Amino acid sequence: MTNTKHVLIIDDDADFVRAIGDLFASAGYEVASASNGREGLDLAKKLLPDLILLDVMMTERTEGFFTLQQIRAVPELAATPVIVASSIYTDQPLFKVNPDAGWLPASLFLPKPVDPARLIREAARLIAAAASPGATHEGDNAR
Amino acid sequence: MTDLPSPGRERRPGADPAATLAATGRVFVIDDDDIMLLSCRRILEKAGYRVETFSSGLDGIRRIEAVRPELLLVDLKMPELDGLQVIERVRSVDPDVVIAVITGYATISTAVDAMKAGAYDFLPKPFTPDELRLIVNRGHERWRLAMESRRLRREKEEAERRFITFVSHQLKSPLVAAKQYLDVLLFTSKGDMTPKTQEWLTRAQARLDEMLNLIHDWLELARIERGTPCEPGVASDLGEVVTEVVDAAGPQAEAAGVTLGAEIASEVGAVRGDRVSLGTIVSNLVGNAIKYNRVGGRVNVRIARDGQRAILEVSDTGIGIPEDSLPDLFREFYRVKSERTRDIPGTGLGLAICKRLVTDLGGAIEAHSRTDEGTTFVVRLPISAEAAPCDASAG
Numbered sequence: 001m002t003n004t005k006h007v008l009i010i011d012d013d014a015d016f017v018r019a020i021g022d023l024f025a026s027a028g029y030e031v032a033s034a035s036n037g038r039e040g041l042d043l044a045k046k047l048l049p050d051l052i053l054l055d056v057m058m059t060e061r062t063e064g065f066f067t068l069q070q071i072r073a074v075p076e077l078a079a080t081p082v083i084v085a086s087s088i089y090t091d092q093p094l095f096k097v098n099p100d101a102g103w104l105p106a107s108l109f110l111p112k113p114v115d116p117a118r119l120i121r122e123a124a125r126l127i128a129a130a131a132s133p134g135a136t137h138e139g140d141n142a143r
Numbered sequence: 144m145t146d147l148p149s150p151g152r153e154r155r156p157g158a159d160p161a162a163t164l165a166a167t168g169r170v171f172v173i174d175d176d177d178i179m180l181l182s183c184r185r186i187l188e189k190a191g192y193r194v195e196t197f198s199s200g201l202d203g204i205r206r207i208e209a210v211r212p213e214l215l216l217v218d219l220k221m222p223e224l225d226g227l228q229v230i231e232r233v234r235s236v237d238p239d240v241v242i243a244v245i246t247g248y249a250t251i252s253t254a255v256d257a258m259k260a261g262a263y264d265f266l267p268k269p270f271t272p273d274e275l276r277l278i279v280n281r282g283h284e285r286w287r288l289a290m291e292s293r294r295l296r297r298e299k300e301e302a303e304r305r306f307i308t309f310v311s312h313q314l315k316s317p318l319v320a321a322k323q324y325l326d327v328l329l330f331t332s333k334g335d336m337t338p339k340t341q342e343w344l345t346r347a348q349a350r351l352d353e354m355l356n357l358i359h360d361w362l363e364l365a366r367i368e369r370g371t372p373c374e375p376g377v378a379s380d381l382g383e384v385v386t387e388v389v390d391a392a393g394p395q396a397e398a399a400g401v402t403l404g405a406e407i408a409s410e411v412g413a414v415r416g417d418r419v420s421l422g423t424i425v426s427n428l429v430g431n432a433i434k435y436n437r438v439g440g441r442v443n444v445r446i447a448r449d450g451q452r453a454i455l456e457v458s459d460t461g462i463g464i465p466e467d468s469l470p471d472l473f474r475e476f477y478r479v480k481s482e483r484t485r486d487i488p489g490t491g492l493g494l495a496i497c498k499r500l501v502t503d504l505g506g507a508i509e510a511h512s513r514t515d516e517g518t519t520f521v522v523r524l525p526i527s528a529e530a531a532p533c534d535a536s537a538g
Binding site: 013015018019020022023026038086112113114115116117 | 213311315316319320321322323324327328330331355369
């Protein structure tokens with residue numbers, strides 16, 4: 001058993017999945033992907049990944065929101081770091097979403113297109129934080 | 144006046160005008176004079192209207208609540224409840240009904256009072272059948288136009304909403320996917336590329352950014368135009384907003400070789416506006432000051448208080464703005480065109496957004512500039528004494 005970290009990408013845009021999948025793979029992650037919320041939830045339950053990257057607006061406009069809530073309802077996934085990526089989210093320093101807000105319990109929000117350096121940095125930080133007790137949900141969008 | 148246009152006649156060729164009217168042309172008459180009511184009924188029914196008459200204002204109001212007529216004729220002088228009181232009560236139960244007043248003692252002042260209370264027209268007694276039909280037809284047309292314009296306004300708003308959703312998702316998605324490939328490729332495989340490949344991919348990346356920024360700014364402008372994003376009475380701490388924006392702009396300033404500094408007077412406190420709107424104003428100005436600067440230049444952000452206004456000053460030591468461009472600076476899509484701005488990316492919407500937001504918040508913005516020396520933008524915003532802090536992200 002190696003210490004390889006697993007990341008699950010849930011996004012309906014195949015090109016985005018491919019680019020980001022390649023990025024994670026080049027950073028040493030094992031990558032799995034799903035193109036819709038239901039498939040993503042099933043895969044998450046099966047794989048119990050170390051990190052989930054989720055698009056918030058897929059074919060169904062609210063798919064991402066519900067998927068995230070369903071992920072959180074699974075006890076084994078309740079503390080899994082989830083990064084929500086979306087092109088509806090803009091990278092304004094003042095646009096803060098409370099990560100504990102019930103409607104979107106994500107660990108971090110990133111605008112699409114995602115800055116590769118930032119994604120890799122944040123992924124490592126969130127996985128490390130989740131592994132240690134007293135982990136914080138604060139991302140660097142909550143400076 | 145013999146050939147009055149019949150209300151509803153202009154619509155649907157071939158349809159019976161009276162039938163069209165019967166579906167919509169409902170007129171109520173309130174008057175304490177039974178003979179008046181009877182003759183009004185006769186004249187208007189002959190013209191194709193459905194008429195209901197009431198000798199008491201209270202009965203009329205009760206019926207209006209139930210059936211919503213298009214038109215109400217009301218006598219100004221009645222015992223019990225007079226016409227002005229009727230108008231006021233009718234307005235509160237049905238803001239759409241078109242009201243015309245009948246007045247036997249036609250004085251300008253009573254007519255003016257009636258109009259102020261929400262009547263559309265008035266008919267002095269005695270009047271001829273033609274005069275009555277004219278008033279009623281005109282009132283009916285007015286009602287029809289009001290309904291039509293409301294419907295069109297709703298359709299327009301709905302179309303705008305759909306279009307904004309379309310733009311923000313459908314139009315952005317392909318750009319995002321294309322840019323994501325380039326971002327990842329340049330991040331993971333830069334070492335394997337020839338200098339030319341690397342340069343071209345970087346340029347393609349920059350052009351995609353340009354398009355994404357344009358969509359972002361355009362959506363921002365559309366959002367602002369649909370209404371002030373934050374409730375009136377909402378306030379935010381300007382010093383905090385400036386600090387956050389300046390912190391966030393640090394990397395951009397560093398990359399441009401520009402020193403970025405802020406002077407925040409502690410007595411400024413809260414100004415009108417939500418954090419996102421204020422942040423957009425400050426970050427647009429700071430972003431410009433960095434972009435249109437020179438290596439080794441400075442950007443200074445200063446806030447101070449001037450009576451009931453907060454003053455935000457963003458000054459740079461950049462290329463400056465030619466005097467003849469200053470009047471156009473805040474126009475949408477306007478960009479100063481010169482040899483030196485040619486390679487600086489920009490959407491031409493940032494300052495239009497600033498101006499719009501500042502104006503919506505009850506403030507003012509102006510620019511002072513000298514070519515080759517720099518530019519200072521001065522924003523004045525109303526201090527908010529009693530307003531509660533706004534967390535625009537809540538909910």
